Amino acid sequence: MLRHDYPGQTCSIAKALEVVGERWTLLIVRDVMTGHRRFDELQKSLGVARNVLSARLQRLVEEDILERRPYQESPERYEYFLTEKGLDLWPSLIALLGWGDRHTEYPDGPPMLVFHKECGGSVSDRGVCERCGETLTARDARAVRVAEEALAADR
Amino acid sequence: MLRHDYPGQTCSIAKALEVVGERWTLLIVRDVMTGHRRFDELQKSLGVARNVLSARLQRLVEEDILERRPYQESPERYEYFLTEKGLDLWPSLIALLGWGDRHTEYPDGPPMLVFHKECGGSVSDRGVCERCGETLTARDARAVRVAEEALAADR
DNA sequence: CGGCTGGGTTGCATTACGCAACTTGACCCT
């Protein structure tokens, strides 16, 4: 993107996309949410160019969506964590996940499932537990990759 | 974006972003959802370059998110409408709108409000009516720009 | 001492974007 802003737009959708609308950004947030915290781990998981990943992480930290914390000194090594603002993107990710699920052909069902930690019910695209009806947040849910068979079939 | 796909990603979030994750795309969908249907109208509302708008509209039609319908012949003029798949993006837009509202400073409140057509209640970021509790879809809701005072103050 | 790991930075080629100008066909004004 030439400039990552949308000048003249007063709507909050545009504001949101100015921050998380750049290529890779939401996928980085998704990965951090599912437990990938380190540079190389993110790079391998996403296949993004290292310089782009570096730029995105920097921006996400500036925007207070991620926090960069050292987990050891000499050599200094860092992990990235979601802030409250970052965790608050969960409903948006869940909504996109739902849309993608509904409008992609998956012969063996969707490749990722989300469950309510507490009761084990599956989570709707509105982020509501389909078993107990509770409206959930990032902390209440657990994402599971279903890719086992697919990966096994590939080899 | 260099290529608009995310190779190697099996997650539906990535699939969704391959289609609607390009710059401008979601804002075009938002605009069509709020009643902008014609090329020039979209161009003026968004300030996007005409060639880019042209490319995005073409892709959205290919992806069955928009439908291009002639509203007159000679000269042929077209309008763009949302398909079911396009309308189904509403929860994602609402979630992003909510996030943007919560994490942007608005001295006079958010610039866009969404109401349940039937009962007039305001709509939460989960797309649920806060008055009657119903889970809504694009057709049940009405978006209102609040920019009146701001525009008046500018002149 | 050579290699590996983690977390990046640098340089270069490719691609997409922003902007302005042009096109096409029909209508509108005088």
Add this chain to the structure above:
DNA sequence: AGGGTCAAGTTGCGTAATGCAACCCAGCCG
């Protein structure tokens, strides 16, 4: 009859972002 406008794009060009590979540096490992 000539000039202007509108809608819906298309074309061409310069610039900015991306992808890729190579490089860097500090510590640890054998």
